[in-house]
Amino acid sequence: MNVIILPLSAFDDTAATIDNAEQLNHIKTVLKASVGDTLKIGKLGDKMGVGQIAHIDDKVCLLENVRLDTNPPPKLGVTVMLALPRPKVLRRLIMDMTAFGVHHIILINSVRTDKSYWGSPLLARLDEFVLEGLQQGVDSVPPAITLAKRFKPFVQDTLPSLINNKSALVFHPYADTSFKEFIHHNPLPDMIIIGAEGGFVPYEIELLASVGVRAVSLGERILRTESAVNATLGRWV
Amino acid sequence: MNVIILPLSAFDDTAATIDNAEQLNHIKTVLKASVGDTLKIGKLGDKMGVGQIAHIDDKVCLLENVRLDTNPPPKLGVTVMLALPRPKVLRRLIMDMTAFGVHHIILINSVRTDKSYWGSPLLARLDEFVLEGLQQGVDSVPPAITLAKRFKPFVQDTLPSLINNKSALVFHPYADTSFKEFIHHNPLPDMIIIGAEGGFVPYEIELLASVGVRAVSLGERILRTESAVNATLGRWV
Numbered sequence: 001m002n003v004i005i006l007p008l009s010a011f012d013d014t015a016a017t018i019d020n021a022e023q024l025n026h027i028k029t030v031l032k033a034s035v036g037d038t039l040k041i042g043k044l045g046d047k048m049g050v051g052q053i054a055h056i057d058d059k060v061c062l063l064e065n066v067r068l069d070t071n072p073p074p075k076l077g078v079t080v081m082l083a084l085p086r087p088k089v090l091r092r093l094i095m096d097m098t099a100f101g102v103h104h105i106i107l108i109n110s111v112r113t114d115k116s117y118w119g120s121p122l123l124a125r126l127d128e129f130v131l132e133g134l135q136q137g138v139d140s141v142p143p144a145i146t147l148a149k150r151f152k153p154f155v156q157d158t159l160p161s162l163i164n165n166k167s168a169l170v171f172h173p174y175a176d177t178s179f180k181e182f183i184h185h186n187p188l189p190d191m192i193i194i195g196a197e198g199g200f201v202p203y204e205i206e207l208l209a210s211v212g213v214r215a216v217s218l219g220e221r222i223l224r225t226e227s228a229v230n231a232t233l234g235r236w237v
Numbered sequence: 238m239n240v241i242i243l244p245l246s247a248f249d250d251t252a253a254t255i256d257n258a259e260q261l262n263h264i265k266t267v268l269k270a271s272v273g274d275t276l277k278i279g280k281l282g283d284k285m286g287v288g289q290i291a292h293i294d295d296k297v298c299l300l301e302n303v304r305l306d307t308n309p310p311p312k313l314g315v316t317v318m319l320a321l322p323r324p325k326v327l328r329r330l331i332m333d334m335t336a337f338g339v340h341h342i343i344l345i346n347s348v349r350t351d352k353s354y355w356g357s358p359l360l361a362r363l364d365e366f367v368l369e370g371l372q373q374g375v376d377s378v379p380p381a382i383t384l385a386k387r388f389k390p391f392v393q394d395t396l397p398s399l400i401n402n403k404s405a406l407v408f409h410p411y412a413d414t415s416f417k418e419f420i421h422h423n424p425l426p427d428m429i430i431i432g433a434e435g436g437f438v439p440y441e442i443e444l445l446a447s448v449g450v451r452a453v454s455l456g457e458r459i460l461r462t463e464s465a466v467n468a469t470l471g472r473w474v
Binding site (some may be wrong): 073092101138139179180211219223231235 | 310332333338385416458461474
């Protein structure tokens with residue numbers, strides 16, 4: 001937690017109230033902060049700044065002299081469309097993409113996505129994972145998140161307007177061109193599409209190609225989804 | 238598991254024996270393979286190839302017609318020196334660095350490395366995590382791994398001969414140059430050095446600088462160690 005991000009409702013003029021258990025725990029056990037100390041904070045969806053601890057106990061931390069005068073860092077300008085991953089890695093993926101500054105995250109169904117993943121209780125906790133990512137990456141503006149439970153209608157009806165003549169790549173181990181070669185000759189793409197473990201099936205790659213998505217490989221080694229997402233986003237930083 | 242890597246002792250002429258519980262489970266429940274099917278295998282530290290299932294039960298899988306005629310993919314030509322991370326992320330970090338093809342991994346102590354990490358039972362299981370990484374990345378040759386429990390003597394006495402006039406970078410949020418700028422003007426470095434959560438302290442950065450390690454930043458956002466390692470290695474693939 002490199003900044004504490006609070007909802008709009010936490011603020012009242014130049015005061016703010018922190019009652020989230022994880023944030024309180026961080027202030028007390030990691031920062032070891034007490035009355036008079038200054039905390040780095042941000043308002044969700046708005047600016048970042050500082051506040052001074054006026055009171056702290058086991059239930060609440062009250063801030064005074066709150067100043068929110070810093071703009072959050074710019075977003076990366078890339079949309080990531082990801083086949084819904086195993087619930088176990090969903091939290092870290094959402095956190096990492098948010099920390100990197102991805103501006104739009106699309107979670108889509110795919111043939112190799114286990115149907116049970118859509119029933120995971122973790123899907124109801126995306127806001128929590130986004131908050132963790134913002135607090136890791138020092139940002140206050142959440143990415144847009146879209147859930148696309150049906151692959152074909154989303155790709156055919158919605159994706160074209162999102163791509164809108166910009167550049168979109170899908171990672172596919174059997175593509176002729178590698179991502180490395182592609183970006184050696186072209187600017188970084190506006191959208192990257194990454195499959196579940198096992199990748200997309202040929203039919204999905206063809207459907208994506210029909211709306212202008214180009215397939216590229218990530219080299220001959222096979223990376224975990226999480227590793228591939230981070231490895232790719234590293235090109236932007 | 239995209240290839241099954243077996244120790245030298247598993248091979249006997251053109252036969253091989255698999256009795257590792259995870260590998261057996263993978264063959265039966267993921268690959269759903271049975272007698273007559275061909276498996277992609279490799280010999281640890283040697284070549285890769287195929288073998289045909291002659292017998293399989295709950296305890297053992299016997300392969301026949303084993304051919305090991307494929308060279309493993311080349312290593313990345315980069316050494317990663319990492320402040321020993323929290324045990325929780327150690328497994329994934331070793332797996333990922335191995336899957337990427339890092340040829341030498343150094344785990345080093347640092348001021349911000351909790352002393353208890355060196356007592357973690359996971360440190361005795363590095364070979365297991367390397368095996369997972371090889372089987373993920375489709376490789377048969379393990380990286381070299383060095384444990385450096387004392388920062389100063391390792392940096393002063395051992396690191397110079399490892400760097401040996403080649404290029405070594407340490408990630409530091411307060412560096413003037415970013416990694417992106419650096420590699421825009423220079424070839425990819427031969428060694429990257431990454432701190433624990435919280436990074437290296439100024440004294441450590443200075444000691445590294447004294448043996449020729451240059452500090453670069455990874456942009457204004459702060460990434461988790463795991464995310465930073467993958468984001469950086471992504472430049473090589």
